[in-house]
Amino acid sequence: xxxxxxxEKRARQSAAQHIANxxxxxxxSASRKRLLAAVAKGDKAAATAAYAVFSSKLDKAAKKGALxxxxxxxxxxxxxxxxxxxx
Numbered sequence: 559x560x561x562x563x564x565x566e567k568r569a570r571q572s573a574a575q576h577i578a579n580x581x582x583x584x585x586x587s588a589s590r591k592r593l594l595a596a597v598a599k600g601d602k603a604a605a606t607a608a609y610a611v612f613s614s615k616l617d618k619a620a621k622k623g624a625l626x627x628x629x630x631x632x633x634x635x636x637x638x639x640x641x642x643x644x645x
Contacts, residue, residue, distance in 0.1 A: 582624040586615045590637070597640050609641050 560566045589612040596605035613634050620630035 578622075579624040582619045582622060586612070586619050586625070589615050590633075593637055594640070597644060600644060602644050605641055605644060609637060612637055 560569050589608070593605060593608040593612045596608045616625065616630040616634055619625040620627045625633075
C-alpha cells in the first residue's frame with residue numbers, strides 16, 4: 559500500500575475510476591448484445607435502432623476515456639458491417 563499522501567489519493571482515484579470505467583464498458587457490452595440479437599433475428603428496424611444506441615454509447619465511452627477513440631470507431635464499423643449485411 560502507498561505510504562505517501564499523494565500516492566494514497568491517487569490509489570483512491572484509480573479505484574473509483576476503475577469502477578466507473580467498468581460500468582461504462584458493461585453498458586456498452588449490453589447494448590452490443592441487444593444489437594447482435596436484433597441482427598440475428600433479421601429485424602432491420604430493431605437492429606437500426608439498436609445500432610444508434612450502441613454507437614452513442616461507444617462515443618460516450620470514448621469521450622469519458624473508458625475506451626480509446628480508435629477502439630470505439632472500430633467497434634462501430636464492425637457493428638455497421640453486420641447491420642449492412644441484413645439488407
